[in-house]
Amino acid sequence: MKINVILSPLNVDELFFTGKTTIVIDVLRASSVIITALENGAKEIVPVATVEFAVKVSGGMFGGQTLLGGERNTKKIEGFALGNSPLEYTREVVNGKTIIHYTTNGTRAIVKAKFSENLFVASFQNLSAIVSHMISLNKDFEILCSGRGNMFSIEDTICAGRIVSEILKQKETVNLTDSAKASAALSKSYGKSILKILKESEHGKILLENGFESDIKFCSRLNSTGVIPYFSGNVIKLLPANNKP
Amino acid sequence: MKINVILSPLNVDELFFTGKTTIVIDVLRASSVIITALENGAKEIVPVATVEFAVKVSGGMFGGQTLLGGERNTKKIEGFALGNSPLEYTREVVNGKTIIHYTTNGTRAIVKAKFSENLFVASFQNLSAIVSHMISLNKDFEILCSGRGNMFSIEDTICAGRIVSEILKQKETVNLTDSAKASAALSKSYGKSILKILKESEHGKILLENGFESDIKFCSRLNSTGVIPYFSGNVIKLLPANNKP
Numbered sequence: 001m002k003i004n005v006i007l008s009p010l011n012v013d014e015l016f017f018t019g020k021t022t023i024v025i026d027v028l029r030a031s032s033v034i035i036t037a038l039e040n041g042a043k044e045i046v047p048v049a050t051v052e053f054a055v056k057v058s059g060g061m062f063g064g065q066t067l068l069g070g071e072r073n074t075k076k077i078e079g080f081a082l083g084n085s086p087l088e089y090t091r092e093v094v095n096g097k098t099i100i101h102y103t104t105n106g107t108r109a110i111v112k113a114k115f116s117e118n119l120f121v122a123s124f125q126n127l128s129a130i131v132s133h134m135i136s137l138n139k140d141f142e143i144l145c146s147g148r149g150n151m152f153s154i155e156d157t158i159c160a161g162r163i164v165s166e167i168l169k170q171k172e173t174v175n176l177t178d179s180a181k182a183s184a185a186l187s188k189s190y191g192k193s194i195l196k197i198l199k200e201s202e203h204g205k206i207l208l209e210n211g212f213e214s215d216i217k218f219c220s221r222l223n224s225t226g227v228i229p230y231f232s233g234n235v236i237k238l239l240p241a242n243n244k245p
Numbered sequence: 246m247k248i249n250v251i252l253s254p255l256n257v258d259e260l261f262f263t264g265k266t267t268i269v270i271d272v273l274r275a276s277s278v279i280i281t282a283l284e285n286g287a288k289e290i291v292p293v294a295t296v297e298f299a300v301k302v303s304g305g306m307f308g309g310q311t312l313l314g315g316e317r318n319t320k321k322i323e324g325f326a327l328g329n330s331p332l333e334y335t336r337e338v339v340n341g342k343t344i345i346h347y348t349t350n351g352t353r354a355i356v357k358a359k360f361s362e363n364l365f366v367a368s369f370q371n372l373s374a375i376v377s378h379m380i381s382l383n384k385d386f387e388i389l390c391s392g393r394g395n396m397f398s399i400e401d402t403i404c405a406g407r408i409v410s411e412i413l414k415q416k417e418t419v420n421l422t423d424s425a426k427a428s429a430a431l432s433k434s435y436g437k438s439i440l441k442i443l444k445e446s447e448h449g450k451i452l453l454e455n456g457f458e459s460d461i462k463f464c465s466r467l468n469s470t471g472v473i474p475y476f477s478g479n480v481i482k483l484l485p486a487n488n489k490p
Contacts, residue, residue: 012395
């Protein structure tokens with residue numbers, strides 16, 4: 001098994017992912033929104049790369065069953081039903097619904113990786129579930145960090161490194177690229193307080209300034225769920241095994 | 246003082262650097278070639294972003310005073326006088342000469358950062374000299390890691406992190422971006438054997454396979470020189486203070 005970490009979607013083009021197995025991470029907060037929405041009964045998430053496309057897609061769907069959600073630079077988008085706080089995606093709101101989801105970084109990363117043979121979404125919340133699934137899948141894979149506005153994101157990289165470290169503990173023959181090694185080293189040197197990492201990150205500071213402290217706490221919960229979001233046919237659903245009782 | 250580390254030239258565009266102070270790092274091996282050539286009396290280095298431009302520029306200069314040097318994917322380029330091994334750039338060969346320099350990553354990174362107000366070239370070899378100079382300059386600065394073929398380079402990032410760590414030791418009020426913090430943490434967790442880091446890096450392994458072990462040893466020497474290459478008017482020369490006896 002070979003693991004590579006891509007620190008920014010800019011480092012690769014769409015065709016890079018053809019036939020690959022990929023995990024996309026956007027700790028703050030797209031991964032968390034997607035995981036939470038599916039956990040609370042959303043039928044599917046449609047990640048889109050532009051706001052214009054979000055509006056276009058939603059227009060062609062049955063009114064009551066579709067919700068527009070997301071953010072541009074932390075802020076809710078005019079005309080959207082939901083922002084990008086996972087706390088908004090309660091069962092009452094999302095159960096049975098299709099969510100059209102646009103965010104500045106995370107959904108764009110997912111769309112970029114759309115040609116992957118297998119495409120999963122991860123965060124600290126479902127880390128252990130993802131690790132177990134990758135071990136049973138036993139394929140080479142890429143971890144794509146969504147980054148923040150073309151730049152490095154420390155929280156995504158530490159989450160990627162933690163996935164790598166956990167797999168190393170459970171599997172003997174793992175090949176790591178330089179970026180995978182560096183991510184694992186970074187995860188170790190930053191210790192175990194995920195909440196502290198998130199609060200002190202550049203993105204975390206902006207969220208704190210905008211009143212989203214409870215979101216940061218929510219996103220910092222390690223292994224709070226077994227949900228694995230899986231992208232196929234342009235939508236994200238629960239991984240089939242996840243659907244079984 | 247604020248320090249940012251850019252992990253790949255892809256993360257920013259040329260105009261990002263306007264008015265900034267920038268250090269470009271390409272440990273294996275462009276930084277080393279540039280430092281060594283200047284140390285051995287080269288008049289100047291002209292970094293170019295394409296092989297075609299290298300040939301064009303050299304054609305307009307006085308034959309005997311100009312040398313074409315560089316590599317494409319580790320290999321010397323047909324028609325070039327010199328490859329990209331710093332060991333080729335001896336005093337006998339380069340003294341008084343203008344070197345037109347093309348490499349896959351390093352010189353392209355320098356050209357990308359050309360609008361910087363101050364632009365320096367660093368590696369482990371001149372690390373202490375660069376650190377002292379940045380402290381006396383006392384300005385915010387960017388460290389641009391050249392990376393390798395659009396991807397992350399662990400040796401460049403650890404070198405950047407070491408510069409950050411050394412400055413933190415000597416200066417109290419330093420602001421670090423996420424990537425600067427991560428680079429410093431990585432430098433610490435990888436310990437002190439630069440030779441080991443270089444040999445185990447992806448780029449190092451390719452150089453070893455191609456018979457460049459002595460280059461890796463050469464590039465691993467910490468603080469072997471006080472030379473600071475400075476880019477101005479499209480050429481790299483010794484920083485003026487470096488010229489004084």
